[in-house]
Amino acid sequence: MSDASRILNPTLRSKIMSADEAAALIGHGDNVGMSGFTGAGYPKVVPAALARRIDAAHAAGQEFRVGVWTGASTAPELDGALARANGVELRMPYQSDPACRARINAGEMEYLDIHLSHVAQFVWFGFFGPLNVAVVEVSGILEDGRLIPSSSIGNNKTWLDQADKIILEVNSWQSPKLEGMHDIYYGTQLPPHRQPIPLVHPNDRIGEAYLRVDPAKVVAVVETHHPDRNSAFTPPDDASRQIAGHIIEFLQSEVKRGRLPANLLPLQSGVGNIANAVMAGLLDSPFEHLTAYTEVLQDGMLELLKSGKMTTASATAFSLSPAALEELTANLDQFRERIVLRPQEISNHPELVRRLGIIAMNGMIEADIYGNVNSTHVMGSSIMNGIGGSGDFARNAYLSIFMTPSTAKDGKISCIVPMASHVDHTEHDVQVIVTEQGLADLRGLSPRQRAQVVIENCAHPDFRPALHDYFGRAMEGGGGRHTPHLLQEALSWHLRYQQTGSMR
Numbered sequence: 016m017s018d019a020s021r022i023l024n025p026t027l028r029s030k031i032m033s034a035d036e037a038a039a040l041i042g043h044g045d046n047v048g049m050s051g052f053t054g055a056g057y058p059k060v061v062p063a064a065l066a067r068r069i070d071a072a073h074a075a076g077q078e079f080r081v082g083v084w085t086g087a088s089t090a091p092e093l094d095g096a097l098a099r100a101n102g103v104e105l106r107m108p109y110q111s112d113p114a115c116r117a118r119i120n121a122g123e124m125e126y127l128d129i130h131l132s133h134v135a136q137f138v139w140f141g142f143f144g145p146l147n148v149a150v151v152e153v154s155g156i157l158e159d160g161r162l163i164p165s166s167s168i169g170n171n172k173t174w175l176d177q178a179d180k181i182i183l184e185v186n187s188w189q190s191p192k193l194e195g196m197h198d199i200y201y202g203t204q205l206p207p208h209r210q211p212i213p214l215v216h217p218n219d220r221i222g223e224a225y226l227r228v229d230p231a232k233v234v235a236v237v238e239t240h241h242p243d244r245n246s247a248f249t250p251p252d253d254a255s256r257q258i259a260g261h262i263i264e265f266l267q268s269e270v271k272r273g274r275l276p277a278n279l280l281p282l283q284s285g286v287g288n289i290a291n292a293v294m295a296g297l298l299d300s301p302f303e304h305l306t307a308y309t310e311v312l313q314d315g316m317l318e319l320l321k322s323g324k325m326t327t328a329s330a331t332a333f334s335l336s337p338a339a340l341e342e343l344t345a346n347l348d349q350f351r352e353r354i355v356l357r358p359q360e361i362s363n364h365p366e367l368v369r370r371l372g373i374i375a376m377n378g379m380i381e382a383d384i385y386g387n388v389n390s391t392h393v394m395g396s397s398i399m400n401g402i403g404g405s406g407d408f409a410r411n412a413y414l415s416i417f418m419t420p421s422t423a424k425d426g427k428i429s430c431i432v433p434m435a436s437h438v439d440h441t442e443h444d445v446q447v448i449v450t451e452q453g454l455a456d457l458r459g460l461s462p463r464q465r466a467q468v469v470i471e472n473c474a475h476p477d478f479r480p481a482l483h484d485y486f487g488r489a490m491e492g493g494g495g496r497h498t499p500h501l502l503q504e505a506l507s508w509h510l511r512y513q514q515t516g517s518m519r
Contacts, residue, residue: 021155021185022236028156030236037150037182037235038064043072043079044104045147048138048174049093052086052332052359053286053311054244056167058150058184061237062093069102080104084138084146086169086331086359087131087310087403088112090244098124107143108134109401120397128391131310131404132363135173139205149178153226154189156236161225164197164356165189166243167332172199172358175228182235183228188242192347197356198222214367217281217308218327218355247336248314251292254420257451258289259296262376262416265447265454267301269414275374281308283368283408284316285377286334289418291315293376298322308371310362310404312354314339320353321346329355331362363404368411375408379417382473383435384466384486385498386442386457388417394509395436402439409444421450421475427517429478431469433485434505448473462498463490478518 022028038061041047051057065081072079080102087109088094094112097103106115107127118124129137137143151171155163164171165186175181200222204210214221251259269275279302284290294315297305307316307328317339319325335343343350361367368375379388380399391402409415417440419430430450442462448455453472457465470482489499508518 021187021191022238023158024156024160024230026230027160027183027233027236030233031238032235034060034064034237035067037061037237038068040180040182040234041065041081041148043077044081046082046084046144048084048146048149048151048170048178049089050086050151050165050167050169050171050174051089051093052167052169053088053334054090054246055332055334056152056165056169056243057085057089057093058152058182059092059186059239059241061150061182061184063096066096066100066102069097069100073101083107084134084143084170084174085109086134086167086171088400109403111400116398116400126398128398128401130363130402130406131359132365132407135170135358135360138170138173138177145179146174146177148180148182149174150182150184151175152184152186152189152239154186154191154193156183156185157225160228160230162228163194164199164226165193168197168199168356168358169331170359171226172201173360175226178232181228181233182237183233184237184239186239186241188240190344190347192344192351195224196347196351196354197224199224199226199358200361201227203360212361212364212366214361215370217306217329217371218353220355222357243333243340245335245337245340247338248291249288251288251295254451255289255292256296258418258420258449259293261449261454262293262418263296263300265456266374278302278304278306280372280374280413281306283307283309283373283375283412284313285403285405286311286313287378289378289420290376293418294319298324308362308367308373310359317343320350327353327355329357329362331357331359359404363407365407365411368408372413373408373411374414374416375405375412376416376418377405377409379419379430381419381430381432381435382417382445382448382469383432384469384482385462386445386448386465386469387435387438388440388445388448389435389437390439392437394513395506406440406444409440414447415445416447416449417445418449421452421473422477426475426477427519428512429475429508429518431474431478431482432508432518433482434500436506436509450475452476
């Protein structure tokens with residue numbers, strides 16, 4: 016398909032209009048499902064036009080706010096614009112925009128942080144009320160009205176199915192060679208009629224290459240030519256390289272013990288610099304014929320595919336630096352058969368994570384000495400981004416690994432604490448904790464055994480004596496207890512930071 020004409024269906028071509036005209040079709044109180052996942056495939060111009068409309072309404076003394084549902088995080092043109100306009104009543108399920116985060120933590124925007132695998136099915140169940148409007152970016156429209164997805168799929172299938180009205184952004188910036196990379200599965204059913212999902216290998220294609228849409232529901236088509244938000248990754252620092260080294264050494268040990276095959280099991284990696292560093296570390300590892308079943312495809316994974324170390328990768332979106340995006344675009348013919356983009360209800364589905372035996376590697380904010388992990392909140396109350404898909408994978412993975420540097424804020428915060436100030440992943444779902452200091456394998460250990468391993472292997476030396484002291488006194492105060500704690504001190508480290516600016 017040429018860039019000159021990406022809208023080949025006459026009925027939908029007749030609905031072309033400006034972003035401002037399309038935004039005028041969204042009303043106060045509407046729930047709006049937006050495409051987008053980690054800065055890829057989000058609508059580029061209608062959200063900004065909607066923000067301008069909201070600003071004008073507020074200036075005239077009129078109330079105007081909407082619910083915003085997405086796949087995951089988006090970009091300043093969407094989350095940022097609507098947050099700055101104070102136009103969002105409820106945001107879900109994941110965000111990473113500073114303006115959006117500030118509104119949430121100020122109590123000016125409601126935020127529903129849920130597992131990414133739950134979003135589509137909860138919308139189908141009707142748990143969140145009606146979806147009034149969908150605003151979905153695509154890279155083209157075929158003669159028969161089917162849609163060519165762009166650089167992310169996320170919840171787009173559900174938005175198109177469930178929305179009363181649909182606005183399509185057709186983005187000619189997206190490469191036409193993306194066509195054929197997607198796999199949209201339409202076989203999911205509602206209980207009690209569900210059937211097994213027929214996927215047994217990361218590269219299985221079980222659906223269609225295109226999104227379906229009811230043309231009668233499409234109220235606007237907007238033509239755009241705007242790039243995704245492609246941010247460069249910070250080069251791996253010493254801590255990230257050490258974390259990657261500990262994980263690779265651990266995986267080699269698991270292979271040697273016969274608990275993993277020589278080419279491992281499918282890899283899942285969360286978003287961020289540390290996760291990307293682990294992928295980069297695998298490039299220099301002895302592992303061959305790797306596979307991935309994950310949410311996002313980042314630079315490190317693309318390099319593994321390019322080198323031949325990784326044979327196939329399944330995801331729901333790209334999250335690439337500008338240089339990596341250029342590499343992908345230049346070689347899409349080669350990558351298209353080795354990369355599959357799926358709806359997030361499939362990429363994150365617990366049934367598939369369990370069946371495939373995923374090795375899940377995700378970041379965290381802090382962990383406590385017993386293995387409970389906080390992925391979302393700073394000092395227990397302020398949201399950072401959200402749980403994303405980490406829980407989907409951690410609860411169902413063959414191996415569940417969480418990683419972080421041992422300290423933050425120039426050493427003023429210990430990321431290993433007596434008690435986590437917020438818990439997203441309980442000790443029951445966490446098997447391995449890794450910092451630059453070392454790796455704690457918690458499998459088969461009781462809480463008191465876990466505490467000793469976490470403190471000794473993962474805590475920074477500056478905080479290790481205090482953690483040993485806390486644990487020792489907790490044992491003396493009631494050593495027969497299953498999980499010893501000093502409740503009057505359990506969160507004292509966080510309180511000290513709030514009072515003095517340091518946990519020391």
